[in-house]
Amino acid sequence: MxxxxxxxxxxxxxxxxxxxxxxxxxxxxxxxxxxxxxxxxxxxxxxxxxxxxxxxxxxxxxxxxxxxxxxxxxxxxxxxxxxxxxxxxxxxxxxxxxxxxxxxxxxxxxxxxxxxxxxxxxxxxxxxxxxxxxxxxxxxxxxxxxxxxxxxxxRARNSVESVVTIFLIASSTVAIFTTIGIILSVVFESLLFFRQVPVSEFLFGLQWSPQTALRADQIGSSGAFGAVPLFGGTLLISGIAMLVAVPIGLMSALYLSEYATPKFRAFAKPALEILAGIPTVVYGFFAALTVAPLIREIGTALGLHVASESALAAGLVMGIMIIPFVSSLSDDVINAVPQSMRDGSYALGATKSETITRVLLPAALPGIVGSILLAVSRAIGETMIVVMAAGLSANLTANPLEAVTTVTVQIVTLLTGDQEFDSPKTLAAFALGLVLFVVTLILNIIALRVVRKYREQYE
Amino acid sequence: MSTTVLETQTALDQALQASTAPRHKSSVEVTDYNNRQTVGKITVDNPKMVCRDVDVFYGAKQAIKKVGLDIGANEVIAFIGPSGCGKSTFLRCLNRMNDTIASCRVTGQIMLDNEDIYAKEIDVVQLRARVGMVFQKPNPFPKSIYENIAYGPRIHGMVNTKAELDELVHDSLERAGLIKEVEKRMQEPGTSLSGGQQQRLCIARAIAVNPEVILMDEPCSALDPIATAKIEELIDELRENYTIVIVTHSMQQAARVSQRTAYFHLGDLIEIGDTDQIFTNPRHKLTEDYITGRFG
Structure with a gap:
């Protein structure tokens, strides 16, 4: 009607x-x-x-x-x-x-x-x-x-244009208000959680076991909410991912921007960017079904004990996944270094590698750092690969061969299935989300700052 | 189709030749090529660089046509000509900067101290250390003033100690007439200097690797008259120790700083000779048109 x-x-x-x-x-x-x-x-x-x-x-x-x-x-x-x-x-x-x-x-x-x-x-x-x-x-x-x-x-044009301006303003604020709404809802739920579990226990506790007892006589429901093992696991997996992604991404960026022929670059760059378009679930399959067993076999052959779901497998695959972030952005910033810098260096008799290491990389460094930080936030927020390849057990360990779990994975497990919405178990997800949000926000702010500074470099 | 284009091209060339034929004087030396001539003496007594039959192509387009000239030791030679005439292209051939452009192809002979710089056994890195270059727009590296100068000596391993490097940096800045202005601010970024200072920094950077020839591609086109005057003064001083090739759009500048001048037109070297003679008594109609402002 x-x-x-x-x-x-x-x-x-x-x-x-x-x-x-x-x-x-x-x-x-x-x-x-x-x-x-x-x-x-x-x-x-x-x-x-x-x-x-x-x-x-x-x-x-x-x-x-x-x-x-x-x-x-x-x-x-x-x-x-x-x-x-x-x-x-x-x-x-x-x-x-x-x-x-x-x-x-x-x-x-x-x-x-x-x-x-x-x-x-x-x-x-x-x-x-x-x-x-x-x-x-x-x-x-x-x-x-x-x-x-x-x-x-x-003055019809002025009237129409002012209406259009109002529309534009309204559209641009939609995303902002949505973000504010998300933050507020997370903050309020987190406050509810911190009323039941002290902040200090959450931030510094070493034990994560969110099963709370539904009945008084229930066994095995300790209800410990120490988030350190989760953040430890996140750090471990992200660290492994960055160890893979940063060198490979940078090297491929250097090759693409400085060595590759335009023809190869025109083919390889979009191909690399396709990597970023693969759904993370698919990477998850790959990690769980191919990489994890492979690592386990290699480990066993070397006489090491490797868990079937290891931080290493998840980190490696996640690293592959974020290579395009590093390579594509770094390639852009290296390309953005003016040709006159290269000319200046070559005219002094510098070789290509001297030009790259001493002129281009320092000039592009802030931009590269920015791209790496963006990749880090992506790695920290990644869930699917870890769910499938790294497991759910909240071990506090630095051994990449053991199973660990991450903040995002725990949020998923806490919120899937039928839950009471006022139990600390559910509310813990919001607190985790809040901390995660703050961490990635800080990383993004640093990245933006660095990138902005970079713009002022050579002019 | 292509034959038609070729024929048209040839016809054009012939027309050009007919309309712009040099006004011969019996004493003038003329070098003949297939369908055109260079007026004036292309050789000098003590050449630093000798170029003969240089052709440059960008893809299928020919940017330089059979150019031959000598560059004398410790002289300043100016290349003038309208935009797109190929003078910068030719300049960049002299230290093989055109190598960085994929579609660019250079044929003919360019000799530096009797060595063909396009020969297989020549290392382009060493060549560029001997033939330095200053660009149109000042392009200091985004590093400190000190590091800008120290860059060249470091990559060529010219110094062994920090003290030697300090001295070399100081010396180069002094020779570029910049030392008084930057002595106290060596660690500030090179980009913080003014345009004229940046260009002198680039000259100091080029001098620091102790080249034999310095190529300057319109070094003053981005500068104000005062900075320009300083650089011209500097060029005059540098002539004592270096051979300088300068491309310029300013005829006054060419007249002020150079001893010889070469006039390029559409990839051809039309006329070459002593600067005084070129500007007071041009022998080719095109040169005369250009320097009197009727063309270009």
Whole structure:
């Protein structure tokens, strides 16, 4: 119903556009030069006056309609129903709504409810009809208003542009407000968690065992929330990943930007970037089914004890995954070093390798550091590979051959399955998320700072 | 299709030759090539570099056509000509900077002290240590002033101790006339200097590796008149110890700093001779048009 109204408004706006455009040409006597703005701006001006107010009314109605209707209907319910305590009344209203939409109803329908449902439906029909009338007349009114205002001196372009600016501002704030919302929700849940588990125990405790007892006599539910083993595991796996990704990524960046022929570069760079597009689940398969057993076999052949799910396997595969981050960004920053630096170095009789190590890398270093830090945040936040290849046991160890677990993996395990939302076990996930967020935020800020500084280097 | 283009090209060349034929004077030396001539004496008595029949191609496009000239020891020779005439391209051939451009191909002979610099056994790294270069836009490395100068001597292993290096850096800056301005700020970034100072820093950097020839590609085009005057003065002083080849768009500059001048036009070397003669008594119509401002 409201969908068709929306469609009608859009059509009407399109008509308004042409009307406004034609009107502008008419008042200008066919001479565009007499107008303050181009005719299309007058068209847009009219269309905006037609569409925007009507859409605002539509949005308002869509937001308020259910509440208004419910209140009206509830006010007419028999007193014995109306005077119920709030939560029971809520149940009645729910029943009512189910009845209206023709769904299954939990209690047997009594006549009072039937009558209320019919009343609700009637009200809704009236409301919708009124909405059509109101919205369309507002739209028509808008067209008429704009039509009358159109004159050669009307600054249609400025009006349209300011509306566009408002749209742009609104769009750019969507992401910001969403982020703020996410942060707030995580912070509040974390505060709930820290009310049950002290911050110091969470941050410095060496024991992670989030199983809390549901019954008093339950065995094996210690409920220890020391996050150190998780952060240790994250650090270990990220460290291994960086050990793989940074040298390989840098070397390939150097090759691509300085040695490779343009033809090879045109092929190899997109190919490397495809690596970044592979879903991490697929990397997870690869880690769990190919790399982990391989490492285990090699380890056993060397007489070492290797867990079947090892930090090494997860770290290696994660390292491969983030190679493109390092190589592609580093390649860009090395390429961004002006050719004049290379020329200057070559003109002094420097070899290619001297030029790279002594001029290009130092000049590109801040950018390279930035790319590495971005890769680190990616590694820390990575979940899927670790779930599949590194296991779930929260060992506090520096031995890459043992199974470890990471912060993100624990968040996943804490929040999957049926959970009470007020148990420390569930809330712990938010606290972990908060710490993780703060860590990656700090890394990102450092990375951005470094990258910004880099921009001022050679000019 | 290609034949047509070739024929058109030849026809054009002939037309050009006919319309711009040098106004011969019996005393003028003329070097003949297939379809054009260089007016003036291309040889000198004590050449540092000798170039003969140099062709440069960018892909299929020929940027330099059969250019031959000598560069005398301890002289300043200026290359002038309208934009795109190939003078910078030719300059970059002299220390093989064109090697860094993949599509560029150089044929002919360029000799430095009787050695063909394009010969297989020549190491381009050593060549560039002997033939230094200063670029159009000052391009100090994003390092300290000291490190900018120390870079060359370090990579060539010219010094053994820190004290020697300090002395070399100091000496180079002194010879580039920059020492008074930067003595107290050796550790500041080279990019913090003004444009003219940066260019003198680049000259000092080139001098530090003790080259025999210094190529300058419009070294003053990004500078104000005062900085330009300083650099011109410096070029004059440097002539004592170095051979200098300078490409410039400023005819006054060529007249002020050089002893010989070569005029390039569309990849051809049109005229070469003593600077005084070129500017007071050009023998080729194109040269005259250019220096009197009728063309270019």
């Amino acid at each position: 409201q969908f068709f109204l929306l469609l009608a408004l859009i059509l009407l706006s399109a008509v308004a556009y042409y009307l406004g455009r034609k009107r502008a040409l008419t008042v200008a006597g066919g001479q565009i030069r007499n107008l303050h703005s181009l005719p299309s701006f007058y068209g847009s001006y009219t269309a905006l006056w037609c569409g925007l107010p009507a859409l605002a009314v539509l949005a308002l109605w869509a937001a308020l309609q259910p509440d208004i209707l419910t209140n009206l209907v509830v006010a007419d319910l028999p007193t014995e129903l109306r005077d119920l305590p709030p939560d029971q009344l809520n149940l009645v209203v729910n029943n009512l709504k189910n009845l209206v939409s023709g769904h299954f109803v939990s209690s047997t329908t009594d006549p009072a409810m039937q009558a209320a449902a019919e009343r609700y439906q009637n009200l809704r029909l009236i409301g919708n009809a009124a909405l059509w009338v109101v919205a369309l007349s507002i739209a028509m009114g808008g067209i008429a208003y704009a039509w009358r205002r159109i004159a050669p001196t009307l």
